[in-house]
Amino acid sequence: MINIKFPDGNVRQYEPGTSAFQMAEGISSGLARNVVSATVNGQLTDRDLPLTADATMVFHTWNDDKGKETFWHSTAHLMAEALEALYPGIKFGYGPANENGFFYDVEPPNGESISTEDFPKIEKKMIELARQKNDYVRREVSKEEAVAYFTKKGDEYKLELLETLEDGTITFYTQGEFTDLCRGPHIPNTGAIKAVKLMKVGGAFWRGDDSNKQLTRLSGISFPKAKDLTEYLHNLEEAKKRDHRKIGKELELFMFSEKVGAGLPMWLPKGYQLRQRLANYLEKKQEAAGYQQVATPHIGKKELYVTSGHWDKYGEDSFQPIKTPREGEEFLLKPMNCPHHCEMYKFRPRSYKELPLRLAEFGTVYRYEQTGELHGLSRVRGFTQDDAHIFCMPEQVKAEFIAVVDIVQEVLGMVGFDDVTAQISLRDPQTPDKYIGTDANWASAEQAIIDACKEIDIKTVTAYGEAAFYGPKLDFMVRDALGRQWQLGTVQVDYNLPDRFELEYVGSDNEMHRPVMIHRAPFGSMERFVSILIEHTAGKFPLWLAPEQFAILPISERFNDYARNVQKQLAEHDIRGLVDDRNETIGRKIRDSETQHIPFMLIVGENEVAAASVAVRVQGEGDKGTMTLPEFAAFFCEQLVL
């Protein structure tokens, strides 16, 4: 008998050769019906694989991530089968599941291309094949046999993948007419796939390397119930409605102009208000935390960035230097604020008594982002960082780091992000040449971040290879109202720039010491942050940030004067808003205020004038009844703190 341990701690005994599926059958028929794969001793496997030794066992169904992965991976094979039937001779690259379905990178035969117009016929074929309920059959093959198979088929991509595999570890999966090199696992048969939808077609470099050939990536999603697909498509529509590019236009927050240039956002009055309110709020917080605001120019001599190392690392891919006409001196558009701040540190000799020195700047920087990467406000070529650099003694790093994380959490909470995760971004040990600085400095910087995180109440994940080239980072990620995760600001511990700029301070021992720098930007960039805020709130900003907090809607033009009077009185209480004095019906004015997501509508007519009051309507909720101005101000303040 073998002992199988389940996640709840129970251990059950089974005959050797029992499969995960058979074990599930013994537990409940419902579980058995739904189980698609299992994790056995930490290894994802087919549900029908017989177990021969003691093991830990986790069942996977459609309702967990691993189960979805199995389901979608199997759908990728189903799509491949359909493609092979429709495009004989098509070659296959890499075809896994991802967080949002599955994809397969393929090379269509004879230089043919596959476009969205071909999706319906591929989907139709997939459903047709799914209905055949073909089993996914696993088979262990020798390397020799595998090579022979794909040589005969003429699929050089699979042959290249085979090169990296050891003989004895190679498995094929076959369903229907299609056989693929695959580690598995797969769902038992294609019949479980009830709904499929191809979503995207695009290019993808073979093995993610842009010097390689580009394959066609076909992405899609599938579900065990047709209803799930409908719901998924509906959610996509919701996300589309929240697209910050669309809302930014509708609410007149920002714009782009072909003439000004790609990736160069221009903030319209309402958007600028929003952005400034965020900036002012953060600036206040920072001043309270001992930061000092500074300002630096938009360009700097190339030498500055040669010293910092940025020129060497990013120079080639940046906006190229500006030359002075007579002297031929070279200047760069500022891609980073830190070198300027380092020079500020060197303004005069520093004593340990003035550390930590915290220099903050809403600094606008310019980076030559690749054309294909530009995206609304979230990826641009000119943006303003809510940047600050903390120069401190090594023994102060941890406390400073913790203080920074506190500010970040408070600020993110204030604008409505409750679900914050911190990603500890470390060096990739495999590619040391991507980074500058000594191993010792890297080790202490990484340790400082890890230690600080242990003392802070925050969810963390660790990611190798995500560090900046000069130091490790703590990256903040938030989950928005639709459950999507976004990366915002970062905190970075840096031993390198102080070295490169030869920063020093006089210690209490009267000796020269090197300070440590902490880079930090809670929002990251104002542009990106606002784009995420727009999508999170769908344009219905927190009251304190709303460009207009109320709209006064007079029933007819006769009440415009009273409306302006109300506006003036509210302004005295720092409540801002507009009077809609157009010659329109009240229904129209309400509709327009609603679509502009103005939080409060104050309707004024004969009754309100007589009673010195306003009829309050809350955006998205409706009529709240009549209030006097003091009553409304109190009501407003109540909403403001919520």
Add this chain to the structure above:
RNA sequence: GCCGAUAUAGCUCAGUCCGGUAGAGCAGCUGAUUUGUAAUCAGCCGGUCGGCGGUUCGAAUCCGUCUAUCGGCUCCA
């Protein structure tokens, strides 16, 4: 930068396949209406069909190129 697609009025979009010099709704303007909780009515204005070049008697439509945008890939100090 690479692959694929798109670009028509301020906005959203027809018209392009099959070449014969543009159309709707909204917005704007003017007038009427003076309105009680999500679009009052009427009239008018508005486009070198993204830029440039080519094919053609003739190009929004076909071809090339550039720019911008969209979806991916690669990248992200």
